[in-house]
Amino acid sequence: MQTAPSLSSNGVQGSAVLRGVVFTFLCSGMFAGLIALFVYFTAVREQQVAAGLFVAGVLAVVAGGAYAAHRARCTGWLHGGLVGGTYALITIALAPLLFPGSLGFGTVVERLVLGCAAGILGGVLGINI
Numbered sequence: 001m002q003t004a005p006s007l008s009s010n011g012v013q014g015s016a017v018l019r020g021v022v023f024t025f026l027c028s029g030m031f032a033g034l035i036a037l038f039v040y041f042t043a044v045r046e047q048q049v050a051a052g053l054f055v056a057g058v059l060a061v062v063a064g065g066a067y068a069a070h071r072a073r074c075t076g077w078l079h080g081g082l083v084g085g086t087y088a089l090i091t092i093a094l095a096p097l098l099f100p101g102s103l104g105f106g107t108v109v110e111r112l113v114l115g116c117a118a119g120i121l122g123g124v125l126g127i128n129i
Helices: 014-041 046-072 076-098 105-126
Strands: none
Touching (some): 014 076, 046 076, 046 105
C-alpha cells in the first residue's frame, strides 16, 4: 500500500517556493498592466482601480501558490502558503518605499493572513493539476 508523501520525507522545496513567488510577481505585473490599459481607455474612478488591483493581487497569489504546489508535487497547501506569505512580506516591505506613510499593525496582519490564505487555496488547487 502506497502512502502519501510526508513533509519529513520531502521537505519544503525552496526552488518551488521561489519560482512561485517570481510567478506571482509576474502575474501581478501583467494584471496591473491590463488594469492600466483599462483605465486608459475607459473612465473609471480611483476606488474601482484600487479594488481591481486588490483582486488582481489575490488572484496572482492564488496562481503563484498553484504553480509552486504543482512544481513541488507534495504538500501543496504548505508551498502555496509560503508563496503567499513571502509575497505579502515583500510587498509590505516595499510599501513604505513606494507609498510614503505608515502601515498599521492591523493592515500588516491582514495582508499576511490574506496572502497566506490565498496561497494555501492556490496550493490546494495546484497540487491537483
